[in-house]
Amino acid sequence: MPMRNLSFRPHLSFQALCGWTVGALALAYVALIAVVMSYGAMTVSFSQSVKDDEASVAGLEARYLAAINSIEGTDYRVAGYAKPVAITYVPAQSATALR
Amino acid sequence: MRAQFRFRVRIIFGGVLFVALLLLVRLYGVQVVQGHTYAAAADQQFLSGGNTGLFDRGAIYFTRKDGTQIAAATLATGYLVAINPQTIEDPAAVYAAVSAVASTTLSRSAFLAAAGDRARVYVEVAHHLPDAAGKALAAEDLPGVQVLRERWRYYPGGSLAAHEVGIVSYGSGDTLSGQTGLESVYDSVLERSPDSLYSNFFAQLFSNVGSLLVDAKDAHEGDVVTTIEPSVEARLMHDLAAVNEKYSSRGSGGIIMDPSTGAIIAMASYPTYDENNLATVTPALLGDPLVEHVHEFGSIMKPLTMASALDAGAVTPQTTYDDTGCITVDHARICNWDYKARGVIPMIEIIKQSLNVGASWVATRLGQDKFRAYFTKLFGQKTGVDQPSESGALLGNLDTTQQVNFDNMSFGQGIAVTPVQMIRALGAIANGGVMVTPHLVSAIRLSSGVTRPLDWGAKTRVFSATAARETTSMMDALMDDTLMHGAAKIPTMSVAVKTGTAQLPSPSGGYYTDRFFHSFTGFFPSYNPRFIILLYTDDPQHVEYASETLDSTFLDLVHFLIDYYNVPPDRSATSTAS
Numbered sequence: 001m002p003m004r005n006l007s008f009r010p011h012l013s014f015q016a017l018c019g020w021t022v023g024a025l026a027l028a029y030v031a032l033i034a035v036v037m038s039y040g041a042m043t044v045s046f047s048q049s050v051k052d053d054e055a056s057v058a059g060l061e062a063r064y065l066a067a068i069n070s071i072e073g074t075d076y077r078v079a080g081y082a083k084p085v086a087i088t089y090v091p092a093q094s095a096t097a098l099r
Numbered sequence: 100m101r102a103q104f105r106f107r108v109r110i111i112f113g114g115v116l117f118v119a120l121l122l123l124v125r126l127y128g129v130q131v132v133q134g135h136t137y138a139a140a141a142d143q144q145f146l147s148g149g150n151t152g153l154f155d156r157g158a159i160y161f162t163r164k165d166g167t168q169i170a171a172a173t174l175a176t177g178y179l180v181a182i183n184p185q186t187i188e189d190p191a192a193v194y195a196a197v198s199a200v201a202s203t204t205l206s207r208s209a210f211l212a213a214a215g216d217r218a219r220v221y222v223e224v225a226h227h228l229p230d231a232a233g234k235a236l237a238a239e240d241l242p243g244v245q246v247l248r249e250r251w252r253y254y255p256g257g258s259l260a261a262h263e264v265g266i267v268s269y270g271s272g273d274t275l276s277g278q279t280g281l282e283s284v285y286d287s288v289l290e291r292s293p294d295s296l297y298s299n300f301f302a303q304l305f306s307n308v309g310s311l312l313v314d315a316k317d318a319h320e321g322d323v324v325t326t327i328e329p330s331v332e333a334r335l336m337h338d339l340a341a342v343n344e345k346y347s348s349r350g351s352g353g354i355i356m357d358p359s360t361g362a363i364i365a366m367a368s369y370p371t372y373d374e375n376n377l378a379t380v381t382p383a384l385l386g387d388p389l390v391e392h393v394h395e396f397g398s399i400m401k402p403l404t405m406a407s408a409l410d411a412g413a414v415t416p417q418t419t420y421d422d423t424g425c426i427t428v429d430h431a432r433i434c435n436w437d438y439k440a441r442g443v444i445p446m447i448e449i450i451k452q453s454l455n456v457g458a459s460w461v462a463t464r465l466g467q468d469k470f471r472a473y474f475t476k477l478f479g480q481k482t483g484v485d486q487p488s489e490s491g492a493l494l495g496n497l498d499t500t501q502q503v504n505f506d507n508m509s510f511g512q513g514i515a516v517t518p519v520q521m522i523r524a525l526g527a528i529a530n531g532g533v534m535v536t537p538h539l540v541s542a543i544r545l546s547s548g549v550t551r552p553l554d555w556g557a558k559t560r561v562f563s564a565t566a567a568r569e570t571t572s573m574m575d576a577l578m579d580d581t582l583m584h585g586a587a588k589i590p591t592m593s594v595a596v597k598t599g600t601a602q603l604p605s606p607s608g609g610y611y612t613d614r615f616f617h618s619f620t621g622f623f624p625s626y627n628p629r630f631i632i633l634l635y636t637d638d639p640q641h642v643e644y645a646s647e648t649l650d651s652t653f654l655d656l657v658h659f660l661i662d663y664y665n666v667p668p669d670r671s672a673t674s675t676a677s
Binding site: 015048051052054055057058059061062064065066068069071072073 | 107169174230250257337
């Protein structure tokens, strides 16, 4: 069996190397544009989505604060409740009494 | 070989030149031939806002007692409607369609006039359409009608802490910015550049690599977290509105503060306004009376006079004096509120019975120099509260040498201070003699996600702890023994209080004899207070004393705060109150 020469000898010329490099760069450029456009579209979409959600939360917060406002503004005497005739306070217990 | 190489270089050069020429021709076409068309399109895009120009701004939060944050100011999203008079086909039909879904739009005549103005290409006719209404209108695809995304400032609480939160408007420029309240003070934190939402990663990469790694805006842009508790704020507002309406006052206000930190839990004044509906609000209503207006507060100044004299050693709680009911100082007559003499009485009675003659006696005993020094320390500077346009106190009488002026100041006449200055000074008594900085904001939540607490640590000792405690015990006795003839006493909770009734100054000089400024202050638990309250009502009708107008309001707030915050008792109740 004849001996085979296993040593690697590059056959790529300088011009071919430049050509491949230009091709790769062009491809990268196109890919970059695609990524930038996708990224921009997604950024806009996500930002809008976040702001929409925040606006929805603001609506719920408005309802919550309106409820607080209503509770604090309720006159319980008008609602039929009477002021207690007497108030009895429970004496404060010492810590040892709880054991 | 060299000739072949030269040939290839020429081909490449020729190709580059060809592409450059093509670009030049295209550029000429865009810039010169079609320039007007593109300019008009760009103008229209700019006017309509487009997606890249949507309004953006940080949020302001209330903080509930459990730490939950509720938006006080945020953004709402919806649609605006614009028409192009050059392409609109049936203005009457468009008006009908728009007015059917929009709550705010131009009048029919104004709309038709705008639609008839063929010189214009863009006129906004309706704002703040809800999502569903905007989408429904867009689906109709009416010729000459644009339905565009819109975002605007929204205040979920409406009028809740309106003066303190403030508003956003155009002011004198052409950009929206904070004009009053926290919106103004923290404008640099809340404002956002329009492009911040839709930043182009690669554009930034090529223009400014540093900003991608460490964005300077992240260090100062953020949301504002306040110390205002929405339930307490709502309660205070309702109580103030009730007092104001009951007595037809010119205005009323109140502040609830943590005396040990200066954190303001609620701050409100009446009349107020709805922040989401500014169309009918007069500009005078937008300022915050609690930091901008000065008042002569009357007898709630007496505890400060007493604390000063106790601190200086001019009097002790056991010191007595002979109360004659009226005295004459520098040819002016000073009398107790009821003109009655009390005889020889101890210092505590000056606070419990609110005696002007006694306060004057203490001021004389203290001496003008020391009185001047204490009151300059208490009121000589603005408080530094985070609200715009804070006013300073009117302390001209401190620079005089007439004793009558000092006597008047000892019971709160002839000295005018803002409510926030007053609560800060009274807070020194509650806080063991140390004065703190009142503030509404506890932290900034930065866009980077980091929460930066604000340091309000500037503290000033005005009185000794002993003097503060002795004054507190006098105010405590007023609550337990005198207020509502003792019926106001809370067996399980010590509360230190003082009422104040001042005559209103007349524009022609002197004071009205039948018009008053009522104030009320108190803190509890007396000897380790969690809350200090200041209330006032200006020029209430057909009532003379603050103990009549503000006592029930004050007590309502005290009981509310005890229940709401589960404030534990600070003394044992062995009796039954009725």
